[in-house]
């Protein structure tokens with residue numbers, strides 16, 4: 338199915354567990370400043386899996402200006418003008434892991450524990466299934482027990498853990514954990530009616 342069709346339902350109004358009304362929609366060129374503020378509010382150790390420093394203005398500018406949803410699809414959760422969270426689906430462009438999407442999910446500390454990640458992951462799971470992906474992977478810092486538990490609650494299971502395998506910005510090693518989720522195809526969804 339085409340990406341355009343998979344994104345047709347957005348912007349999507351949602352409600353957090355505490356009743357806060359939010360909107361989920363894909364990233365646009367105009368989100369640069371609000372996305373910058375969002376990353377500044379998230380502790381650095383929680384952003385380890387992001388390849389480039391998102392607190393650098395030019396990095397976020399590049400993300401917003403060179404949007405390529407076929408490679409990296411970013412869904413934002415907005416509370417008014419404020420970014421409450423984001424989820425990114427990275428699709429490989431070929432090769433033997435082309436059926437496995439990689440996701441990252443990050444929520445602002447002010448919006449934790451009220452289903453922000455759950456709502457974002459639900460949406461990206463549906464989009465990924467529509468696009469024909471069969472599995473999702475998420476990479477985590479093994480010390481972030483809360484994040485691992487949260488991903489388990491969202492249906493992911495641990496694929497493997499490697500001790501002291503990744504480095505943070507101060508070159509301190511951390512365990513590397515990869516978690517996975519099997520996706521149901523559109524046909525399987527149709528089967529359950």
Ligand SMILES: CC(C)(COP(=O)(O)OP(=O)(O)OC[C@H]1O[C@@H](n2cnc3c(N)ncnc32)[C@H](O)[C@@H]1OP(=O)(O)O)[C@@H](O)C(=O)NCCC(=O)NCCS
Nearest residue numbers: 383441442443444449450451452453454455483484487490
């Ligand atoms: C992991 C993270 C995304 C969770 O975000 P969140 O918005 O607080 O999560 P939600 O409120 O949607 O909760 C999702 C599930 O995790 C559980 N959960 C959330 N916070 C929890 C906590 N502190 N302790 C235990 N479980 C927790 C919830 O119970 C929920 O499951 P349930 O409703 O089925 O019981 C957030 O902590 C974060 O951004 N961490 C840094 C980035 C990261 O490590 N991302 C994951 C790898 S890509």
